[in-house]
Amino acid sequence: MARYLTHRLLLMIPTLLVVAVIIFVLVRVIPGDIVELRLVSGGSFVTASVIEAERARLGLNKPIWRQFVDWMSGLPRFDLGTSMWTAAPIAKEIALRFQLSLQLAIMSTLIAVTLALPLGIAAAVRRGTWVDHVVQILSVAGLATPSFWLGILLLLFLLSNFHWLPPLTFTPLWVNPKANLLQLIWPALAVGYRYSAVTTRMTRSAMLEVLQEDYVRTAWAKGLAQRVIVIRHALRNAMLPVVTVIGLEFAFLIGGLVVTEQVFNLNGIGKLFVDAIARRDYTMIQGLLLLVATVYIVVNFLIELLYVWLDPRVSYG
Amino acid sequence: MPRVYRRQRIWLARFVRRYPLGAAAGIAILGLTALAGLANQLAPYDPLANDFGTMFAAPGARHWFGTDAFGRDVLSRVLYGARTALLVGFAASLVGATIGGIVGVAAAYFGGTTDLIIQRLADIMISFPIIILALAIVAILGSGTFNLIAAIALSFVPRIELVVRASALSVRETTYVEAARAIGARHWRIVFRHMVPNVTAPYLVMLTAFLGQAILLEASLSFLGLGVNEPTPAWGLMLSGAAVEFVQRAPWMAVFPGLAITFTVLAFNVLGDSLRDALDPRLRT
Numbered sequence: 001m002a003r004y005l006t007h008r009l010l011l012m013i014p015t016l017l018v019v020a021v022i023i024f025v026l027v028r029v030i031p032g033d034i035v036e037l038r039l040v041s042g043g044s045f046v047t048a049s050v051i052e053a054e055r056a057r058l059g060l061n062k063p064i065w066r067q068f069v070d071w072m073s074g075l076p077r078f079d080l081g082t083s084m085w086t087a088a089p090i091a092k093e094i095a096l097r098f099q100l101s102l103q104l105a106i107m108s109t110l111i112a113v114t115l116a117l118p119l120g121i122a123a124a125v126r127r128g129t130w131v132d133h134v135v136q137i138l139s140v141a142g143l144a145t146p147s148f149w150l151g152i153l154l155l156l157f158l159l160s161n162f163h164w165l166p167p168l169t170f171t172p173l174w175v176n177p178k179a180n181l182l183q184l185i186w187p188a189l190a191v192g193y194r195y196s197a198v199t200t201r202m203t204r205s206a207m208l209e210v211l212q213e214d215y216v217r218t219a220w221a222k223g224l225a226q227r228v229i230v231i232r233h234a235l236r237n238a239m240l241p242v243v244t245v246i247g248l249e250f251a252f253l254i255g256g257l258v259v260t261e262q263v264f265n266l267n268g269i270g271k272l273f274v275d276a277i278a279r280r281d282y283t284m285i286q287g288l289l290l291l292v293a294t295v296y297i298v299v300n301f302l303i304e305l306l307y308v309w310l311d312p313r314v315s316y317g
Numbered sequence: 318m319p320r321v322y323r324r325q326r327i328w329l330a331r332f333v334r335r336y337p338l339g340a341a342a343g344i345a346i347l348g349l350t351a352l353a354g355l356a357n358q359l360a361p362y363d364p365l366a367n368d369f370g371t372m373f374a375a376p377g378a379r380h381w382f383g384t385d386a387f388g389r390d391v392l393s394r395v396l397y398g399a400r401t402a403l404l405v406g407f408a409a410s411l412v413g414a415t416i417g418g419i420v421g422v423a424a425a426y427f428g429g430t431t432d433l434i435i436q437r438l439a440d441i442m443i444s445f446p447i448i449i450l451a452l453a454i455v456a457i458l459g460s461g462t463f464n465l466i467a468a469i470a471l472s473f474v475p476r477i478e479l480v481v482r483a484s485a486l487s488v489r490e491t492t493y494v495e496a497a498r499a500i501g502a503r504h505w506r507i508v509f510r511h512m513v514p515n516v517t518a519p520y521l522v523m524l525t526a527f528l529g530q531a532i533l534l535e536a537s538l539s540f541l542g543l544g545v546n547e548p549t550p551a552w553g554l555m556l557s558g559a560a561v562e563f564v565q566r567a568p569w570m571a572v573f574p575g576l577a578i579t580f581t582v583l584a585f586n587v588l589g590d591s592l593r594d595a596l597d598p599r600l601r602t
Contacts, residue, residue, distance in 0.1 A: 140587060
């Protein structure tokens, strides 16, 4: 087990290395660079020498391989370089937004899981009844509703009833917990609905499968209480695919909320990414893409660890 | 009806009987396609015509869905927006599923290093959320309807490739593929004549599953200003800017395009679910 884990952890390094190479190439293919965008697009006249000087200052005149080596050599020290737009260190800029995105992701997950598990279990246990139908309709609708549109509707509701507008700045949890939660609960709800729909469907279908197993029939035959059968015997075995879905959705929320963050005026990772693309901020785009891929790979690793804990039969020898 | 279609007709009749919801969704999609196709006849107004005399008009007899910040008729724009949504949805998922399917079959057939490289690339592409991948591709290609289709299609490719490859792996081991190889058939003949037709089920299932996703992605990217360009009527574009800014004054600007998206995606998802259950229940997710 320990050997397998170290092996898996070490394997992440070459994977991330390949990811980094692909990202670097991808970003250089984006047409137009930041210098043109910042100096020329304003319509003002700039001499070629000024443009060249600016490119030299940002290191854009160096050969591509040199830029690549510069970037890669910083990575082991978590040095992602400096933003071409704000000149602040990328790691610092990302850290500022990361706490917002992480908190939003955790809150949405909590909302989704508290909704999805009971609903999914109830639908599976009462298959074919009205409970099942209502849950199915709710989750099919949840998959079809764009989160950002739900966000706009929530805004409309809050504006009309409480004259609430999304605050312009983010209040961290430890500065003012109440203001912080009030700010993030609405986007968390908008995102959480879709998230819970995905999870509910998975819980329902995994439970349906497990409830047909022989050991569940044996449990019934032994005369165990329904609660015990459903929770201890069935749910635990149905959790593997559910945990996978929750993990993957969680990874998606870090950085994937590009649109919902826009609606609620939140300065998260997703908004930073959209801004970075609009500004051709190469170093920032690189850093963010690498972050998103790393989160995904790490979450996948954690899911695998959870498998072992959930199902003792799974062992990575 | 000619005899050749008999099997398909029987299949369709059974599908309608066993999956009435899926059949209803299919009819809804046909209806939507008709609405989109006939938009130029059905739309009461020119979707692009500004009329500053009737800005923010509430829904009523003259404008059923109200008007927007430029006095444009929201109903007409929703109808024309259906064209954009369906065009992008169908084109992107068709292109994405086809490329993904062919690559998946090829990877399974050739195996070895080819397969290994393709799988590693697919794994890496999958480690980015679809929307991030699509955004990055749009940034490279530039915005606009055609580039948007390409970006969405490309970001679907690895996801579809993985599923089709898994099915193709078992097809590769069948006796008929072995027989084809034994009589000296060429690679491309085995791939296209023998393997591709036998992975149509997962191909179709993935295609319909991604149709709704493509429409959601189109709306999201257009909302960000990185998809369809103004003034082309598109649901995502209609939701951005003024619709959010004036949501209290003119809620119909935000409500109707959003309903259109939800309804369309819902229809595609329901049809997709039924089709999956009918064609290949193993793909249940």
